[in-house]
Amino acid sequence: MARSLGRICKGFQRLGSLSSIQTQLRQPSTSVSVSVRGTTLIRTMVQALPSLFSSKPRDFSLPNSSWGSEMMQLYEHYNSQCEVETEGGEKQEGPWRRLPSYNRLLKYATGGVYLSKIIQSKARLFTRNIRDPGAAFEYVLFVNSEEQKCVCVFQAGHLLEGPPGHVHGGAIATMIDTVTGTHATILSGPVMTANLNINYRSPIPLGSTVLLESSLDKKEGRKTFISCKVTSSDGSKLHTETTALFLSINFSHLLLGE
Numbered sequence: 001m002a003r004s005l006g007r008i009c010k011g012f013q014r015l016g017s018l019s020s021i022q023t024q025l026r027q028p029s030t031s032v033s034v035s036v037r038g039t040t041l042i043r044t045m046v047q048a049l050p051s052l053f054s055s056k057p058r059d060f061s062l063p064n065s066s067w068g069s070e071m072m073q074l075y076e077h078y079n080s081q082c083e084v085e086t087e088g089g090e091k092q093e094g095p096w097r098r099l100p101s102y103n104r105l106l107k108y109a110t111g112g113v114y115l116s117k118i119i120q121s122k123a124r125l126f127t128r129n130i131r132d133p134g135a136a137f138e139y140v141l142f143v144n145s146e147e148q149k150c151v152c153v154f155q156a157g158h159l160l161e162g163p164p165g166h167v168h169g170g171a172i173a174t175m176i177d178t179v180t181g182t183h184a185t186i187l188s189g190p191v192m193t194a195n196l197n198i199n200y201r202s203p204i205p206l207g208s209t210v211l212l213e214s215s216l217d218k219k220e221g222r223k224t225f226i227s228c229k230v231t232s233s234d235g236s237k238l239h240t241e242t243t244a245l246f247l248s249i250n251f252s253h254l255l256l257g258e
């Protein structure tokens with residue numbers, strides 16, 4: 001435990017002081033401003049993420065050759081609203097913001113006390129650990145701070161099969177947890193999923209693109225309640241409906257695992 005804590009402290013030392021991160025935040029090339037309450041932490045984390053990796057991290061939420069036309073259309077729909085033009089022709093932030101996505105959250109604060117050091121260093125985010133483009137989880141998240149909403153465009157690859165020709169329910173749950181969990185983190189800081197209640201209404205064809213829409217229901221103390229719908233890309237078919245509960249945690253909770 002002491003070793004793990006030491007590693008985490010080292011990790012945060014490498015992150016640099018908060019003021020140096022804030023200086024980074026002010027630089028145009030790295031500036032992201034998610035302007036909802038309680039988002040300073042997540043903004044800092046999102047901003048700091050790239051510097052936690054040894055070499056240039058790959059942002060998995062950018063288009064690749066496996067993205068089909070539906071995925072691209074929806075991506076462009078939301079991406080075009082990340083920056084808008086004023087009447088005077090100036091560019092300014094729009095209502096939506098694309099979230100970058102890496103295959104690891106923290107390089108140094110790994111936890112995982114049951115793993116050897118070598119294996120710990122190979123730990124990767126579940127949804128981003130298959131390198132073959134298009135094979136599994138292809139997705140991109142956008143957040144709308146004003147409306148306290150999050151959307152995710154998700155293209156389900158051939159390795160996610162459950163019933164023949166359709167997406168595995170666990171893979172769907174994984175994406176719902178990812179989207180609502182990210183949304184809850186943006187709204188409330190570090191959280192863990194306490195409850196996910198999913199109703200599967202219609203199967204998702206393998207290879208198709210669907211839209212996940214997450215919205216805040218309410219916040220009560222440490223509890224953040226979120227709802228999420230999965231629909232076909234044109235919104236005409238409802239695939240799943242979910243309510244989720246997230247509880248705010250201290251980082252030490254992840255280490256102690258209690």
Ligand SMILES: CCCCCCCC/C=C\CCCCCCCC(=O)SCCNC(=O)CCNC(=O)[C@H](O)C(C)(C)COP(=O)(O)OP(=O)(O)OC[C@H]1O[C@@H](n2cnc3c(N)ncnc32)[C@H](O)[C@@H]1OP(=O)(O)O
Pocket residue numbers: 045105177178179181182185190191192193194195223245247249258
């Ligand atoms: C650090 C995050 C950083 C994220 C950065 C995001 C950037 C984006 C990048 C990448 C995206 C990746 C996003 C992935 C997201 C995935 C998230 C997961 O999958 S998390 C894994 C699955 N979840 C677990 O393993 C939890 C296991 N459970 C626990 O650890 C505990 O039970 C915990 C923390 C949930 C609660 O434990 P207590 O001890 O803190 O709290 P107690 O006292 O038990 O409960 C507090 C209140 O909550 C209610 N409560 C607790 N559990 C409940 C439940 N299941 N249903 C209803 N109420 C519950 C209780 O009744 C109590 O309520 P009363 O205060 O009395 O009103």
